[in-house]
Amino acid sequence: RIADSTLTMLERIFLEQLVANILRKVSNSSSFRACTSTTAHTSKMADFPKVIFGTSFLGNLYIAPSHDEKKAVVEKVVKAMETPVFDSAGKYGAGLALEELGMCLEELGVDPNKVVISNKLGWRRVRLSSPEPTFEPGAWVDLKHDAVQDISYDGILRCYESGNELLGKYNSQLVSVHDPDEYFAAAEDDEDLEKRKQDVLGAYKALAELKAAGKVQSIGVGAKDVTAIDFICDHVQLDWAMFACSITPYAHDDFAKGLLKKLGEKGTKVINSAVFNAGFLLGGTHFDYRLVTPESDPEKFVWREKFTAVCEEYGVKPAEACVQFSFLFPEIASVALNTTKPARVESNLNLVNAKIPDGFWDKLSAEGLIKL
Numbered sequence: 001r002i003a004d005s006t007l008t009m010l011e012r013i014f015l016e017q018l019v020a021n022i023l024r025k026v027s028n029s030s031s032f033r034a035c036t037s038t039t040a041h042t043s044k045m046a047d048f049p050k051v052i053f054g055t056s057f058l059g060n061l062y063i064a065p066s067h068d069e070k071k072a073v074v075e076k077v078v079k080a081m082e083t084p085v086f087d088s089a090g091k092y093g094a095g096l097a098l099e100e101l102g103m104c105l106e107e108l109g110v111d112p113n114k115v116v117i118s119n120k121l122g123w124r125r126v127r128l129s130s131p132e133p134t135f136e137p138g139a140w141v142d143l144k145h146d147a148v149q150d151i152s153y154d155g156i157l158r159c160y161e162s163g164n165e166l167l168g169k170y171n172s173q174l175v176s177v178h179d180p181d182e183y184f185a186a187a188e189d190d191e192d193l194e195k196r197k198q199d200v201l202g203a204y205k206a207l208a209e210l211k212a213a214g215k216v217q218s219i220g221v222g223a224k225d226v227t228a229i230d231f232i233c234d235h236v237q238l239d240w241a242m243f244a245c246s247i248t249p250y251a252h253d254d255f256a257k258g259l260l261k262k263l264g265e266k267g268t269k270v271i272n273s274a275v276f277n278a279g280f281l282l283g284g285t286h287f288d289y290r291l292v293t294p295e296s297d298p299e300k301f302v303w304r305e306k307f308t309a310v311c312e313e314y315g316v317k318p319a320e321a322c323v324q325f326s327f328l329f330p331e332i333a334s335v336a337l338n339t340t341k342p343a344r345v346e347s348n349l350n351l352v353n354a355k356i357p358d359g360f361w362d363k364l365s366a367e368g369l370i371k372l
Helices: 009-028 030-034 067-080 096-107 153-167 180-185 190-212 226-233 254-265 298-314 318-326 343-351 360-366
Strands: 051-054 085-089 116-121 123-127 145-149 174-178 218-223 240-244 269-273 332-337
Touching: 051 343, 067 096, 067 343, 085 096, 096 153, 116 153, 123 153, 153 190, 174 180, 174 190, 180 190, 180 218, 180 226, 190 218, 190 226, 218 226, 218 269, 226 240, 226 254, 240 254, 254 269, 298 318, 298 360, 318 332, 318 343, 332 343
Parallel strands: 051 085, 051 332, 085 116, 116 174, 174 218, 218 240, 240 269, 269 332
Antiparallel strands: 123 145
């Protein structure tokens, strides 16, 4: 790390990014690869846009928009980006998000070669045999199907095939195991945890075979608890990793930052998601999908008040600060953002191009709000 005390924080970050980018370009060059015994791993993430659009709203998360309302958002994204990337999952509305995405794209006449779809695998659609779905009660609205978890070598292939069926004429090109951290956390004891780890590694064996056969472009992982990403990257050559709730102005502990560097050294790109800590940093009532109050979590509200004050002082929107914070880390290639409103598509895209005034990050650091 560059630690010259005469440099501002912004200058140090710029120099560190410059050095990291130079080293990455050198390690990815053909001459470097030709004279090294361990080839630097590169992935298609280098070609990804800075914004990836989530699709949980297509699966009726908390609300049930009409098909036309959903299509209006998808249309805005398609028109705004040359090759849009949509992040979806079989768990989103028990496959409804995948189904709606496929229908919207087909109705809009989108060429399958002009869109990239990420499908987080691990849950697949089954018949609804109870009044409400059995997974994540209260989260998904007006569903006609249920979903079951199916993580193993064979299970992940079933999820992959089920997802592509729901997408219709489109296929998922980016695949991963959905929330392996939650799968590990559900273990009853050490023996069960070891079995679950082998289930996940078996799933990645299947995904690697799909990639080797040319059926998918790349393999990734996404998790809120990034220790699961750390475990998987020790056993699997990942093309990309999606961090959730782990690299934000509020939350960026040393382990998460160290893992970013570890992934960067492996050539694994990072997508940063939940950059607003589930909306709390923008004034919401939930922090990482949990309801919080000034009584239950006073320190979070104190932090937000100080953060908002610095943003106002420098004329920076809190959303701009949260997104731009991601790009202070050279390993982060993209951010994943969600919206249910067509008008928000353009504003989300603008967040990655926002200009942050000199001194802003230094002021947050001086106030003890961030630690880089």
